[in-house]
Amino acid sequence: MVEMVTRPYASAFEAYATANPDVLCLSADLTSSCEIDGFRDRHPEQFISLGMAEQNMMSFAGGLGLAGYRPFLHSFGVFLYRRPYDQLIASVAYPRRKVRLMGFLPGITTPGGMTHQSIEDISVMRSIPNMTILETGDATEVESICEAADSIDGPVYCRVLRGSVPRLFDTPIKVGQMRELALGDDILVITSGIATEEALRARAALQSSGVSIRHLHINTIKPFGEEALLDHIGSVRKGVVVLENHVTEGGVGSLVAEIMADNGVGKKLVRLGLRDTYAHGGSRAYLMAYYGLDAAALVGGIEKLLGHSTGITEDQLTSTRIDAVHSAVKAEAL
Amino acid sequence: MQNSKTTEAVAAGIRKRVFEHAMRNNGGYLSQACSAAEQLAFLYNEALTLGDPTLPSIPKPFGGVPSASNPDYHTGAGYNGPFEPQNDRLFIAPAHYALVAYATLIEVGRMDAKGLEMFNKDGSSVEMIGAEHSPGMEVHNGTLGIGFSTGAGLAYGRKRRGDTGDVCVFMSDGEVQEGQTWEAVQAAAHHRIDNLWALMDVNDQQCDGAMDSVMEVGDIATKFTDFGAVCVEVDAHDLSALREARQTPHEGRPLIILARSSPTQGMKFLQKRFPRLHYVRFKSEEERAEMNISIAAELGIDPVDLTDGGH
Numbered sequence: 001m002v003e004m005v006t007r008p009y010a011s012a013f014e015a016y017a018t019a020n021p022d023v024l025c026l027s028a029d030l031t032s033s034c035e036i037d038g039f040r041d042r043h044p045e046q047f048i049s050l051g052m053a054e055q056n057m058m059s060f061a062g063g064l065g066l067a068g069y070r071p072f073l074h075s076f077g078v079f080l081y082r083r084p085y086d087q088l089i090a091s092v093a094y095p096r097r098k099v100r101l102m103g104f105l106p107g108i109t110t111p112g113g114m115t116h117q118s119i120e121d122i123s124v125m126r127s128i129p130n131m132t133i134l135e136t137g138d139a140t141e142v143e144s145i146c147e148a149a150d151s152i153d154g155p156v157y158c159r160v161l162r163g164s165v166p167r168l169f170d171t172p173i174k175v176g177q178m179r180e181l182a183l184g185d186d187i188l189v190i191t192s193g194i195a196t197e198e199a200l201r202a203r204a205a206l207q208s209s210g211v212s213i214r215h216l217h218i219n220t221i222k223p224f225g226e227e228a229l230l231d232h233i234g235s236v237r238k239g240v241v242v243l244e245n246h247v248t249e250g251g252v253g254s255l256v257a258e259i260m261a262d263n264g265v266g267k268k269l270v271r272l273g274l275r276d277t278y279a280h281g282g283s284r285a286y287l288m289a290y291y292g293l294d295a296a297a298l299v300g301g302i303e304k305l306l307g308h309s310t311g312i313t314e315d316q317l318t319s320t321r322i323d324a325v326h327s328a329v330k331a332e333a334l
Numbered sequence: 335m336q337n338s339k340t341t342e343a344v345a346a347g348i349r350k351r352v353f354e355h356a357m358r359n360n361g362g363y364l365s366q367a368c369s370a371a372e373q374l375a376f377l378y379n380e381a382l383t384l385g386d387p388t389l390p391s392i393p394k395p396f397g398g399v400p401s402a403s404n405p406d407y408h409t410g411a412g413y414n415g416p417f418e419p420q421n422d423r424l425f426i427a428p429a430h431y432a433l434v435a436y437a438t439l440i441e442v443g444r445m446d447a448k449g450l451e452m453f454n455k456d457g458s459s460v461e462m463i464g465a466e467h468s469p470g471m472e473v474h475n476g477t478l479g480i481g482f483s484t485g486a487g488l489a490y491g492r493k494r495r496g497d498t499g500d501v502c503v504f505m506s507d508g509e510v511q512e513g514q515t516w517e518a519v520q521a522a523a524h525h526r527i528d529n530l531w532a533l534m535d536v537n538d539q540q541c542d543g544a545m546d547s548v549m550e551v552g553d554i555a556t557k558f559t560d561f562g563a564v565c566v567e568v569d570a571h572d573l574s575a576l577r578e579a580r581q582t583p584h585e586g587r588p589l590i591i592l593a594r595s596s597p598t599q600g601m602k603f604l605q606k607r608f609p610r611l612h613y614v615r616f617k618s619e620e621e622r623a624e625m626n627i628s629i630a631a632e633l634g635i636d637p638v639d640l641t642d643g644g645h
Contacts, residue, residue, distance in 0.1 A: 048490070048525070056483045056517035063487020066473065067495065087514070090474045091484055095409075095466060096400045130401060154402065 003167040005139035009102075009160055010035040016146035017046060017072070023150065024064060024071045026050055028057050034074035034104050035162055054079050058087035058099075065097030070150060076110070077103025077118035077159060081125065093128050096154040102145075106135070106159035106193060107245030108274075108288065113281035118159075119274050123250020125157045126222050133221040134175070135159040137168065137196040141219055144172030151175060159193055166197060169217075176220045178228060184212030187302050188236040190229075192218040192252050195243040198288070201295035205316040211302060218252055226259050233260065239268035239305040243298050248273040270301040337379055337442075341573055344375035344441045349600045350633055351437040355450055357626050357638040361615035364604060367434045369537035369570060369595035373504065374431075374438040376576045377533065382422040382502060385415030391446040393469050396459045400466075410459070411472035413444050419497040423488060425472055427481025428506035428535075432464030432471070439470050479512030481505060482532060486522040486588070489530035503532045507592075508540040510551050516561055522588040523562020531580075531589040535570065537597045544609040555592055563590045570595030603628040 013036060017023045029052045031037045040047045050057040054075065061071040073080060080101045081088055092099045103118060110116045125133045132152045136142045142161050149156045152175070169179065181196075182189075182203070191199045196217045206213050214236050216229070233240055240260070242253035253271030260269060274291055288294040295317045303309055339347070348371040356362035378384070389412035398404045415421050426435050433453060439445035449469060452458040464471040475481045481503050489501040509515050522530055542548045551557075558565040564584035568575040570593030579591045597611045598604040603625055607614060616622035622640070630637040 050521055051517075051524070053514075053517035053521065055480075055514040056486075056521050059480045059483030059514070060487035060490070060518070060521060062473070063484040063489070064491045066484070066488050067491025069491050069494075086477050087480055087483070090477050091480055094400060094474055096402075129399075 003139075004164050005167055006164055007035050007162065008139040008142040008165050009145070009162055010038055012143040013072070013146055014039045014042070016150070018043060020070070020150065021046075022069050024048055024069050026057060026061060026071050026073045028052060028054050028073075028075045028079065030075050030104075033076070034102065036074050054084040055087050058084040059091040061099045062087075062091030062095065062097050065092070065095075065099050070098045070100065072100040072102055072146070074102050074104070076105045076116055077121050078105075078116055080157065081118070081121055085124075089128065092155050093130050096130050098153070099155045100149045101155065101157040102149075102160050103157060104160050104162050106161075108279050108291065108293065109161070109194060109245070109284055111281045111283060114278045117279055119279060120247050120250065121157070121159070122221055122246050122252065123254070126250060126255070130154050131222060132156040134173065135193045135219055135221060136161050136173075137191075137193050137217055137219060139165040139167040140169045140171065141173050148173040148175050161194070168197065168200065173219050176223070176225060179217040179219070180215075181217055182213050182215035184214045185236055186212040186238050187214065187305055188232055188240045189213055189215045189298065189302070190218060190240065190242045190252065190256055191215070191244065192221065193245045195245055195293065198293070198295045199243060199298055201317055202299050202312070205312045206299070206302065206310065209310040209312055211306065211310060221252060221255065224255060226263070229256070229259055230263055230265070233265055233267060236267075239270070241270045241272065241298065241301040241305060243272040243293065243301070245293060246273050248275055268305055270304055272297055272301050339379070339441065341372070341375045341379040344379045344438070345371040346633070347441040348375060348434060348437045350635055351440060351450060352433055353601065353629055353633060354638050355433065355437075355453065356614065357622070357640060359454075360622075361613065363430060363433050364601060364614045365537070365539060365597035365611035366431045366535075367437065368599045368601050368604065369539075369597045370431060370434050370535045371600070372571050372573055372576065373533055373535055373593050373595070374434060375441070376573060377424060377502065377504065378438050378442045378444070380577075381580055382424060383420065383499060384424070385418060385421050387414075387444045388412035388416050389469070391444070391449075393445065393449045393452060393459050395457050397467065407467070409466045409472055410464075410469045413439055413470045414472065419495070419499060421499045423472060423499065423501050424470075425475060425481045425485050425501070425503045426464055426470065427475045427503050427509060428478060429464040429471070429474070429476040431504070431506070432462065432468060435464060435470050436460060445469050478506070478509050479514040481509070482515055483518040483521070485530055485532070486518050486527055489522070489527045490525060493527065493529050500529045500531060503530070505532050505534040507534055507536040507538065507551070507554070508545065510554050510557070511549050516557075519558060519561040519563050519588065519590070526586040527588055528584055528586050531584070531591070533591045533593060535595055536592045537595045539597045539609070539611050541612045547609065558590050563588050565590045565592060567592040567594060569593075571599050601629045601632055603632065
């Protein structure tokens with residue numbers, strides 16, 4: 001049974017920010033939704049409320065960066081790039097301000113529907129020069145995201161999980177270092193964020209069906225060192241499957257495809273994610289099943305590469321489901 | 335730096351330099367020089383506390399954009415003096431006023447006149463739309479409406495550090511059509527950011543023509559006051575009025591000075607072009623010659639020598 005951690009960001013941010021006086025906490029009217037309400041109440045002198053005005057918040061943060069501060073912007077991921085995109089480029093990314101964009105509710109982890117779901121954020125951020133991208137996949141990564149983000153000499157966008165988060169790992173994020181979760185030699189599975197938990201759900205079933213899986217978890221999406229990935233791709237016989245909580249265009253799947261193409265890697269690649277579609281509002285489990293982002297979808301992708309069925313049934317996946325908690329938790333309120 | 339000229343003389347010099355440049359280069363941002371000459375002269379020659387320039391008077395060529403692999407990158411802020419706690423900072427929010435701002439730097443001795451010859455030349459840092467690395471520019475403002483927000487953030491940070499210097503944003507009135515301007519003013523007022531002030535060139539002009547024909551903005555003085563700023567309106571060409579406006583108390587609030595200007599001040603000949611004044615091009619050689627004689631006479635100078643090699 002996996003440990004579930006409640007609001008890991010809240011305590012992690014408070015500990016980090018209070019130890020670093022040049023870190024400022026910025027919020028755009030989603031303070032409790034981003035788990036910084038306790039910080040606001042206990043450290044008001046380090047908290048700046050900027051209201052529902054993300055464009056100003058972004059440029060304001062650029063000005064704070066010019067003054068030598070390291071502002072942490074808190075909002076839903078989607079509000080940190082769609083509305084204030086011009087400001088993100090001109091005030092933050094171009095001048096390489098040390099602005100930390102803490103984007104909550106990545107992808108379909110919100111029931112808020114299209115307006116709240118940052119499904120193309122990685123694609124957008126990957127194409128912005130000077131931007132670094134980190135993504136958290138468990139409670140330990142959330143707990144270490146502040147220090148990891150603040151180590152970046154320039155702007156950084158982070159996909160942050162909130163609420164009840166499973167603990168999958170026991171070591172903090174090391175920027176630029178992928179996690180090797182299995183070292184099999186049939187199929188390379190690459191996951192990031194909540195997709196990693198899904199892949200772990202399928203692990204036992206895949207093992208018992210005789211498929212040898214090599215599994216990598218990516219927490220540093222940009223910049224991305226190719227060498228380790230190429231070694232892993234070279235170590236599997238059948239091909240590569242990427243599963244991500246993002247559209248299949250421009251995300252981790254595209255990143256892997258680009259690296260394979262650039263290096264002339266003649267192996268098959270299956271990219272799983274939202275397939276050129278918006279999502280709608282619903283629970284995370286429902287959305288992951290509906291849009292093919294869950295463990296069953298991953299098994300399907302692996303079978304496509306194998307060229308035959310594994311015989312794995314939904315029941316086997318459900319029986320190994322890590323999060324008894326998740327199924328009991330209602331879709332989180334906004 | 336010691337003022338070697340009166341502010342009136344600086345303003346006259348700005349118009350002259352921009353006029354000569356436009357004559358030689360088949361057009362330019364003439365109306366911005368007309369409307370803003372006194373304002374930029376006032377800022378650089380007396381209103382702002384700026385240290386001596388830290389960058390060479392002849393601008394270096396374009397040195398690359400900011401990146402992890404460009405450690406020598408720097409902005410053009412050094413022309414406004416070093417980042418020291420007692421110094422003011424200046425953002426030129428309408429980056430298309432760059433030609434006028436460069437002319438100002440020359441007039442106040444912060445840049446060599448050769449800098450203007452590099453204007454809009456490939457490989458030069460003296461860009462047509464002022465970039466972050468252009469002389470006198472401290473941040474990118476070419477996208478209108480972001481300047482006051484950035485200034486507010488910098489001012490908040492400087493106040494928190496205990497710096498005594500202010501942050502000044504030179505703005506244009508077209509920027510009030512951008513929602514971000516109002517977000518910035520309300521945030522500056524909410525956080526009582528009063529080491530921040532703006533001087534806005536209200537020339538009622540924008541790219542498409544007269545502002546009223548493009549998008550009416552109403553009584554912006556009342557709007558700024560309602561959003562929490564202290565706002566005063568003055569004649570942009572009256573230096574004593576600008577001086578008095580700068581002294582307006584604004585404790586706990588940003589100060590916004592609306593400088594009502596004429597886009598043809600000092601070059602009445604341009605009224606023939608009204609309302610398309612954003613960027614003046616010559617329609618013919620005849621017009622160029624006529625403008626050369628007429629405006630030179632208004633400015634009290636000889637017509638610009640337009641023959642080859644005439645500089």
